[in-house]
Amino acid sequence: VLLAISLAIASCPQVPGAPAPDREAGRATENVILVTLDGVRWQEIFGGADPALLDKESGGLKDVELVKKLAWRETAAERRELLMPFLWTVVAKQGQLWGNVERGSEAVVTNGLNFSYPGYHELLAGFPDPRVDSNDKKVNPNETLPQWLARREGLRGRVAAFASWDTFAWILPEREGLYVNAGMEPVLVGEPNARQALLNELMADVTPPMDEVRPDALTFHSALEYLKAQKPRFFYLSLDETDDFAHQRRYDRVLQTLQTTDRWLRTLWETAQSIPQYRGKTTLLVSTDHGRGSTPADWPDHGKDTPGADHIWLAVLGPDTPPLGELAGSEKIAQNQIAATVAALLGEDYGAAVPRAGLPLTAVLAHTRPGK
Numbered sequence: 001v002l003l004a005i006s007l008a009i010a011s012c013p014q015v016p017g018a019p020a021p022d023r024e025a026g027r028a029t030e031n032v033i034l035v036t037l038d039g040v041r042w043q044e045i046f047g048g049a050d051p052a053l054l055d056k057e058s059g060g061l062k063d064v065e066l067v068k069k070l071a072w073r074e075t076a077a078e079r080r081e082l083l084m085p086f087l088w089t090v091v092a093k094q095g096q097l098w099g100n101v102e103r104g105s106e107a108v109v110t111n112g113l114n115f116s117y118p119g120y121h122e123l124l125a126g127f128p129d130p131r132v133d134s135n136d137k138k139v140n141p142n143e144t145l146p147q148w149l150a151r152r153e154g155l156r157g158r159v160a161a162f163a164s165w166d167t168f169a170w171i172l173p174e175r176e177g178l179y180v181n182a183g184m185e186p187v188l189v190g191e192p193n194a195r196q197a198l199l200n201e202l203m204a205d206v207t208p209p210m211d212e213v214r215p216d217a218l219t220f221h222s223a224l225e226y227l228k229a230q231k232p233r234f235f236y237l238s239l240d241e242t243d244d245f246a247h248q249r250r251y252d253r254v255l256q257t258l259q260t261t262d263r264w265l266r267t268l269w270e271t272a273q274s275i276p277q278y279r280g281k282t283t284l285l286v287s288t289d290h291g292r293g294s295t296p297a298d299w300p301d302h303g304k305d306t307p308g309a310d311h312i313w314l315a316v317l318g319p320d321t322p323p324l325g326e327l328a329g330s331e332k333i334a335q336n337q338i339a340a341t342v343a344a345l346l347g348e349d350y351g352a353a354v355p356r357a358g359l360p361l362t363a364v365l366a367h368t369r370p371g372k
């Protein structure tokens with residue numbers, strides 16, 4: 001009986017409440033998971049541990065030999081796979097990786113400021129705004145993509161965001177149809193399962209090592225429980241610790257966090273593939289809000305006066321994205337294009353509603369039927 005019902009639903013696009021994929025464009029994606037890792041450099045994504053920073057002075061390493069054992073190999077290809085095995089054994093083979101400057105693939109921030117709030121604003125709204133010029137807790141003057149999606153048919157109530165940085169409550173204010181969980185905020189949606197109950201307890205008990213930031217492990221595991229229970233169609237996960245450790249000039253901790261984060265990306269992806277709503281119908285995008293300096297002196301820094309801090313990167317994996325792997329000699333792409341790309345994957349035309357948003361990335365969406 002169950003099989004007959006699901007077949008009937010599958011063959012009938014008019015079923016009320018069923019997701020409405022962009023059938024005209026022939027896309028398979030019905031769900032999007034967007035992850036950002038704060039202030040992660042393209043240098044680590046594409047080169048793994050940076051040899052210039054593996055010491056006590058420039059990298060602030062506590063135990064140089066231990067870090068080398070965990071993250072050092074002779075070639076950049078070995079180092080990056082050791083640092084981020086999911087990115088390099090799965091995404092690089094089945095998806096796309098943009099932003100390796102050394103191979104002529106550039107991904108840039110266009111807001112000119114190269115720090116967090118302006119970056120998240122550009123990424124989520126699809127355009128920079130000169131009024132967004134600080135990390136202060138000020139309500140975002142613009143609507144962003146998650147809020148816009150939460151007003152769309154078939155997406156209302158199915159849009160959610162989890163962030164380590166508490167300021168996301170201002171960057172991305174919650175509204176009807178959109179759930180936002182930011183900073184040390186317990187998850188009180190529905191009946192928390194045993195795992196979430198413990199995570200909520202830890203949020204009450206842990207003294208956060210960083211001001212304004214929930215430890216990423218609490219954010220990630222809460223997000224994962226939410227994904228499994230609520231099954232949002234657009235899910236945004238914003239992790240933060242990479243930036244905090246970089247500002248502290250603790251390259252060892254940056255590397256450790258990246259290795260852990262890569263493991264979480266794999267868990268997120270494999271969990272999604274184990275759930276019928278997501279299996280084969282979900283696109284994962286991973287990016288960052290800004291880059292950082294490129295020298296042993298200025299790598300902890302970023303901002304408008306730090307050369308190279310405008311360079312970011314983008315990873316995409318999903319059924320509509322051709323497996324181009326690591327892009328080389330590609331078109332230059334920008335942070336302001338991510339919002340419209342996410343919308344297009346969900347069958348929505350963000351540019352029609354927000355004309356100043358950057359254009360969708362056609363190379364990410366190339367698995368579409370001609371004729372639209």
Ligand SMILES: [Zn+2]
Pocket residue numbers: 038039115116117243289290
């Ligand atoms: Zn940042």
